[in-house]
Amino acid sequence: MRGRLTAGMTLAALLLNVALAGCGSGLPAGADGELADDWVPMAQVKGIVPEVGSCFDSRPAPSVNSLVKPVPCGEKHLAEVAHVGTFTGDDDPGPEQLAAAYAECDTKTADYLGGPWWRWRLQLHLTIPMSRAWEGGARWFRCDLVEVSSANFDEAWTERTGSLKGDKPAALLVGCANAVSKNDRIDSLTEAPCSSAHNAEYIGFFRAPRTMPYPESDRQWFALYRQCSELATGYVGVTMSQWYRLSTIAWPAYPEAWAAGDRRVRCVVYFGTKKVKKTVKGTKGKGLPGF
Incomplete structure (x- = not known):
């Protein structure tokens, strides 16, 4: 429901x-059988912090790979970072910390957009580092804005070009x-x-x-x-x-x-079966069904 x-x-x-591959016997080309030599050092993962105003062509997710690179906002993309905050402490963020992060996202995103995000056909997603980056010391969280084709369908994400900041x-x-x-x-x-x-x-x-x-x-x-x-x-x-x-x-x-x-x-x-041709804002009920 x-x-x-x-x-x-x-x-x-x-x-x-709301409406709301099999394994082969050999190694793939370019693989040397050594797992650890291609890993990015923990310090490098920790040091990669998202920047406000950057855009990504990947779909929103609760946690992301810190090494995913942004794309120019002038190109097609799905998410735009409106704010970057910081968690405190070493434990994985629980409900209280996530709620506080969302509240911060609400406020900071309004500053970025020039008004609360829900006024537009947008969604606000909280994104945190993946577990390996967290273990390496990453404590940032991203406030991602995503355009949707309908405000009422949570996964109706649509690609856009251009930044949401400004006009x-x-x-x-x-x-x-x-x-x-x-x-x-x-x-x-x-x-x-x-x-x-x-x-x-x-x-x-x-x-x-x-x-x-x-x-x-x-x-x-x-x-x-x-x-x-x-x-x-x-x-x-x-x-x-x-x-x-x-x-x-x-x-x-x-x-x-x-x-x-x-x-x-x-x-x-x-209004049920009744219809109007104006906004209800500031009408004091005048001209609305039931008044």
């Missing part, structure tokens, strides 16, 4: 359903969307211009507490709805009692990312 929608304070039964294409902004339901489930949520007819809009983002398990029960989902609703009141300009006339979609990170410490939750207002 990837996400859920609630109609006001009543827990609705609608759930967001960005207007089409990269995430604002309004069209939600399609099938059999009492949200089947898809596709970005759309706010000036066109749409029935949903992104209203905010937050990170759930690191101690919170991936939501399964109604009570756990309600905790997410509550925070989304609090964000929405400020975004729309209404009171909490007024907000409950509308429905809210709480869209957490996929379970594997959640288990790795990523507690991101996107918040979306949903």
Whole structure:
């Protein structure tokens, strides 16, 4: 279960359903049978620290080989480093350290982009050194930005050219969307211009507490709805009692990312079968279905 929608304070039964060689007998050419002579010394691995603004053509992963070389951002790539931080201590980072690193990534990435990353069709990935580099003393972590074809599909990564720092294409902004339901489930949520007819809009983002398990029960989902609703009141300009006339979609990170410490939750207002042709931001409910 990837996400859920609630109609006001009543827990609705609608759930967001996201789509989300054999061995030869001889040695290969160029191999000498000696394993250790081609290894990079530990000190060299430790000394390779990513640089802010560098780009990589490899897919995001929880940990990476420190020796992977960046590519020019003007060429096709998948990830761009917006910030590089440092872990303290010698133990592998646990949930608390990962959560703190994500929080730092959120803040520093906003400085790099000129606004919070979730405003655009982007994802923020935390990347740490592989175990061998960690054992060699590497303590850095990377905050990688990745463009996606849809904000709601975690692995819809797409290649891009050019840096995300500075001016960005207007089409990269995430604002309004069209939600399609099938059999009492949200089947898809596709970005759309706010000036066109749409029935949903992104209203905010937050990170759930690191101690919170991936939501399964109604009570756990309600905790997410509550925070989304609090964000929405400020975004729309209404009171909490007024907000409950509308429905809210709480869209957490996929379970594997959640288990790795990523507690991101996107918040979306949903009008059901009704549609509007404007943003809900600052409207105070005027012209919105239910008001």
